[in-house]
Amino acid sequence: MHSTKPVILTIAGSDSSGGAGIQADIKAIAATGGYACSVVTALTAQNTKGVTAVEPVSQQMIRAQLEAVFSDLPVAAVKVGMLGDGATIRTLAEVLRRHRPAHLVVDPVMVSANGDPLLAEEAVAALREELLPLAEVITPNLPEAARLTNCALPTRLAEVESLFAGLAELECTTVLLKGGFLQRESRSPDWLLSGGEVRCFDAPRVMTINTHGTGCTLSAALACYLAQGLALELAVASAKHYIDGAIAAGATLRVGHGRGPVEH
Ligand code: PLP
16 A cells, blocks of 8 residues: 655754654654654754754765665655754765755754754855755744855844845745744744745744744644645745644643753
8 A cells, every 4th residue: 555645854863852853853744744754964962951962973874874765765855954064965965966856945954942053164155055056945044044144143023134135145946034033022923035025924922932843843844745735835834834833832831941842
């Protein structure tokens, strides 16, 4: 019997606390109707309070995982998360150029919600030049967008537009810019920049510290909805609806002693 669920491949880091990374992606993909498979790029030792160690997976093993999945499973969409370093970005770009998945969502992960670095400084140029041009959509948060465009980090919603011109110059067709970083604002809008147009997806902010893994969850859900054939704007609206519900459902839960996860 064939599986009727689309196969979504997440290429990301492992989060031992289960809130972000591969673990968040698998939960989000399962909850939004996909079959999840994974390529682990790095191991992180972390909990809700922060990251205590990071160990990259060897290039040989990353390549072996990618070839094992692509040579056998009918991958309908790929979501890319934490890559860690430039060598991993170059390996992945080479493999993706050969296998060309129908949908590729790249979350340009750079730091954790607790502020721990998840991408080497030297790797930002490789990300911009090698991987972003292959993506259908990239999903930076405000600090990542500022870093990718070498612009100042907005501190209020009214300043976010200052990033739009720089983002439009990136070599990727579509950007979903996430506004959740501005924690003192009462709204949490995201902006879809595509073909010279900007569309805002607004939502009220849920006041909670449980936001660990929100970016991972949004991008994984987006990849899953694109794989199900939803047009871009509907897929974005659906993914935003999913993450808003997951944040609301987890808002008052206590998992660990720090920044807790969302509830899938
Ligand atoms: N990937 C891994 C492995 C992580 O540990 C984290 C954050 O801790 C992220 C990605 C990014 O998480 P978020 O979805 O909170 O941006």
